[in-house]
Amino acid sequence: MTKSFDILIVGIGGQGTILASNVLGEACLREGRHVKGAETHGMAQRGGSVETHIRIDGLYGPLIVPGTADLLISFDLLEALRYSHYLRTGGKMVVNRHMVLPTSVFTQKGPVLTEDEVIAQLARSGPCLIDADRIAVEAGSSLAQNVVILGAASWSIPLKPESLLAAVKKLVPPKTVEANIQAFEMGRAFGRTC
Amino acid sequence: MERHYLLGNEAIAHACLESGVGFVSGYPGTPSSEVVDVLRVQKDLTCHVEWSVNEKVALENALAAAWCGLRAICTMKHVGLNVAADALMTSAYTGVTGGLVIMSADDPFAHSSQNEQDTRCYAHFARLPCLDPSGVQEAHDMIAVAFEISEEFRLPVLFRPTTRICHSKGDVELGDVVPNTRTGEFHKDPRQYVVIPAHTRILHKKLNEKQPALKKRLVEKGLNHFTIRGKNAIIASGIGSSYVQELLPPDVSFMKIGAYPVDEEWLGKFVQQHEKILIIEELAPVVEEAVRQVAGCVPVFGKINGYAPYEGELSPAVVAGIMVKAGFLEKNPFASPTSVQDLPMRPPILCAGCHHRAAFYAMKKVFGESAIYPSDIGCYTLGIQLGAVDTTICMGASITVGSGIAHSGESRDVVCTIGDSTFLHTGIQGLMNAVYNGANMTVVILDNRITAMTGHQPNPNTGVTATGVETPPVSLDAVCRSCGVTFVETVDPYDLTGMLRALEAAKTKKGVKVIIAKQMCVIVARRAGVKRGHYAVNPETCTGCGTCVRFGCPAIELVDKKARINELCSGCMVCSRLCPVGAISREAQK
Numbered sequence: 001m002t003k004s005f006d007i008l009i010v011g012i013g014g015q016g017t018i019l020a021s022n023v024l025g026e027a028c029l030r031e032g033r034h035v036k037g038a039e040t041h042g043m044a045q046r047g048g049s050v051e052t053h054i055r056i057d058g059l060y061g062p063l064i065v066p067g068t069a070d071l072l073i074s075f076d077l078l079e080a081l082r083y084s085h086y087l088r089t090g091g092k093m094v095v096n097r098h099m100v101l102p103t104s105v106f107t108q109k110g111p112v113l114t115e116d117e118v119i120a121q122l123a124r125s126g127p128c129l130i131d132a133d134r135i136a137v138e139a140g141s142s143l144a145q146n147v148v149i150l151g152a153a154s155w156s157i158p159l160k161p162e163s164l165l166a167a168v169k170k171l172v173p174p175k176t177v178e179a180n181i182q183a184f185e186m187g188r189a190f191g192r193t194c
Numbered sequence: 195m196e197r198h199y200l201l202g203n204e205a206i207a208h209a210c211l212e213s214g215v216g217f218v219s220g221y222p223g224t225p226s227s228e229v230v231d232v233l234r235v236q237k238d239l240t241c242h243v244e245w246s247v248n249e250k251v252a253l254e255n256a257l258a259a260a261w262c263g264l265r266a267i268c269t270m271k272h273v274g275l276n277v278a279a280d281a282l283m284t285s286a287y288t289g290v291t292g293g294l295v296i297m298s299a300d301d302p303f304a305h306s307s308q309n310e311q312d313t314r315c316y317a318h319f320a321r322l323p324c325l326d327p328s329g330v331q332e333a334h335d336m337i338a339v340a341f342e343i344s345e346e347f348r349l350p351v352l353f354r355p356t357t358r359i360c361h362s363k364g365d366v367e368l369g370d371v372v373p374n375t376r377t378g379e380f381h382k383d384p385r386q387y388v389v390i391p392a393h394t395r396i397l398h399k400k401l402n403e404k405q406p407a408l409k410k411r412l413v414e415k416g417l418n419h420f421t422i423r424g425k426n427a428i429i430a431s432g433i434g435s436s437y438v439q440e441l442l443p444p445d446v447s448f449m450k451i452g453a454y455p456v457d458e459e460w461l462g463k464f465v466q467q468h469e470k471i472l473i474i475e476e477l478a479p480v481v482e483e484a485v486r487q488v489a490g491c492v493p494v495f496g497k498i499n500g501y502a503p504y505e506g507e508l509s510p511a512v513v514a515g516i517m518v519k520a521g522f523l524e525k526n527p528f529a530s531p532t533s534v535q536d537l538p539m540r541p542p543i544l545c546a547g548c549h550h551r552a553a554f555y556a557m558k559k560v561f562g563e564s565a566i567y568p569s570d571i572g573c574y575t576l577g578i579q580l581g582a583v584d585t586t587i588c589m590g591a592s593i594t595v596g597s598g599i600a601h602s603g604e605s606r607d608v609v610c611t612i613g614d615s616t617f618l619h620t621g622i623q624g625l626m627n628a629v630y631n632g633a634n635m636t637v638v639i640l641d642n643r644i645t646a647m648t649g650h651q652p653n654p655n656t657g658v659t660a661t662g663v664e665t666p667p668v669s670l671d672a673v674c675r676s677c678g679v680t681f682v683e684t685v686d687p688y689d690l691t692g693m694l695r696a697l698e699a700a701k702t703k704k705g706v707k708v709i710i711a712k713q714m715c716v717i718v719a720r721r722a723g724v725k726r727g728h729y730a731v732n733p734e735t736c737t738g739c740g741t742c743v744r745f746g747c748p749a750i751e752l753v754d755k756k757a758r759i760n761e762l763c764s765g766c767m768v769c770s771r772l773c774p775v776g777a778i779s780r781e782a783q784k
Binding site (some may be wrong): 012013021022025026028029035036037038039040041046047048049057058060061062063065066067069078079081082083084085095101102103104105106109110111112113121131 | 197198201206224225228287305306329330358361362363364365401433436437439440447511517528529530531532533534536537538539540541542544545573576579631649740743746747748750751
């Protein structure tokens with residue numbers, strides 16, 4: 001049995017993890033490869049922590065086992081830390097260098113972590129940290145942060161960047177295609193450096 | 195053939211179109227909702243598609259369509275089948291003419307549910323066939339088979355995908371859409387459709403007589419199959435069989451169960467060829483009990499003897515652990531790394547600007563911590579984080595639990611919350627009952643005009659049908675008054691003063707009082723282009739008292755001991771009314 005390439009995408013409901021999954025799935029179809037995935041839908045989406053599993057060349061189940069992910073993509077610093085145990089030894093981590101503090105911190109007086117503290121804790125995984133907001137705004141749309149991060153991660157994904165970019169073009173709203181192409185390219189250029 | 199990357203539910207919906215479905219009904223419930231959501235927006239529909247008010251209503255409609263000869267599908271989540279169970283049990287007796295597939299989506303691990311019940315047990319109870327897919331492609335392919343079996347045996351067929359099928363994705367091969375060409379026609383036959391005792395006794399016997407041939411056919415259709423490879427065997431069903439296939443040693447036989455009832459003779463032959471058997475299935479030990487009946491002296495490992503869990507969902511790691519424990523795998527291929535401990539939780543939360551939060555705030559302000567707050571099933575169950583949800587059991591049970599508490603001698607105020615969709619689902623009967631029996635309580639209907647939690651499906655309160663046809667919206671006020679409620683007030687919960695005043699008035703009165711807290715769901719409002727501006731905190735005035743932060747809106751943060759409003763703000767302005775020093779106001783237009 002061929003080994004699948006397992007990607008865990010995590011973030012906060014509403015940040016676009018599902019679009020990222022669709023881009024990867026569509027790119028797999030373009031390359032004639034099998035793919036399996038699992039997503040969070042329903043109530044859990046409402047601003048909660050969400051996880052999306054994608055197994056490129058996956059033939060059986062959609063779930064990735066902790067300790068075996070080849071790549072962890074996180075749209076939020078804190079979520080990267082929460083799911084860091086999913087990464088295999090030597091796996092790659094691409095993380096948005098931004099943290100949304102959970103409301104629970106304010107309402108239930110939970111522990112407050114700073115971005116620097118989280119980055120320090122992530123250091124042993126050697127993450128590629130990316131300021132996705134800044135790059136997305138430069139690319140023309142702050143909503144394209146997910147595509148920026150995908151671009152940065154594309155160096156570690158065993159799919160052709162052309163396939164990923166074609167999938168982005170197909171799946172984003174027509175009015176935002178240009179900004180998203182730009183976001184992917186700028187993210188990819190950044191990803192080369194880390 | 196072109197392949198598509200689809201959600202399980204999208205693939206299931208497409209399979210319905212490939213089967214020439216003529217009637218679609220359902221009530222939204224995670225993880226089942228997207229099937230009807232996909233079908234209802236198809237162009238050139240050749241079938242009737244409706245969101246029904248509850249699962250019993252949905253099933254009875256679909257059953258009648260199948261009596262008239264159409265192919266019908268009815269969708270719901272597992273607990274919805276409890277609501278539909280009355281119709282389900284006797285539909286097995288009456289049977290169908292056109293194919294009827296009842297999709298009841300199970301939710302192992304209760305990702306988005308109040309329990310972990312197993313639809314396969316209902317199938318056994320009703321003596322109906324049940325198809326149990328192991329992946330997205332198989333879920334798609336099983337729909338055609340389900341319709342064939344339903345029409346061959348003239349029985350409704352249960353279809354039981356789970357969360358990890360409905361909400362997983364895969365590359366799927368689809369077939370061509372087959373338009374519905376049938377026109378429904380009801381043929382009168384009281385012996386079939388009027389289940390008076392004299393008829394039903396005969397119908398029950400006929401149902402039982404169908405079983406042996408049905409069991410054989412499920413094997414012939416390839417839904418249950420096996421490969422013999424060694425002395426030991428694993429028998430698996432559902433998504434569990436996918437996990438087993440990832441781990442299966444080359445010398446272990448494998449049987450996949452995809453449909454019930456399982457043919458005992460066929461199963462017994464397989465079991466007797468092996469020295470020991472391991473069963474992998476989610477939730478109830480349905481396959482295991484069938485195996486144990488035919489196993490004789492062959493040792494069986496499963497839930498009943500403690501090798502596998504009854505609760506929760508399986509995963510490759512859990513299955514590997516079971517295989518090691520039962521001696522089917524030498525060592526677990528997965529290390530079990532521990533997650534980072536003590537991180538701040540990020541549970542789902544009511545949206546920024548959600549009017550439910552404002553309603554809960556006002557309720558607690560007027561009725562206080564000691565009042566009892568029965569609630570119901572919807573986004574507003576998240577009000578538990580605001581201390582405004584004391585009970586939730588099932589759809590419609592806020593008002594009934596409330597009246598039960600009120601009648602039990604409890605002297606504290608009872609204040610229930612229920613959403614508009616849930617009220618129309620099974621809340622009205624509870625309200626009528628509470629008025630009839632003289633309960634003292636306040637009911638707050640959290641009316642956002644939509645079934646929000648499951649993905650914004652329209653309901654009779656919305657003014658539009660599933661397929662977008664305009665329809666007169668139900669008047670909740672008139673419904674409540676017709677149940678005998680004399681105190682019915684409709685208030686905009688963003689108007690905190692008005693909300694407090696209505697609740698104060700309700701508090702002083704006896705009997706059942708209803709307040710309809712009516713405002714558009716913020717997500718719907720955003721999609722509809724409603725712009726209310728953005729609010730900001732004046733740092734000079736802010737004293738950092740935390741009143742606004744404790745309100746729990748994700749748009750409000752505390753940074754360096756001052757409140758700050760982030761870009762999530764939807765302009766509901768409720769926080770500006772809470773601030774004791776008037777530090778929050780609308781930002782000037784940029």
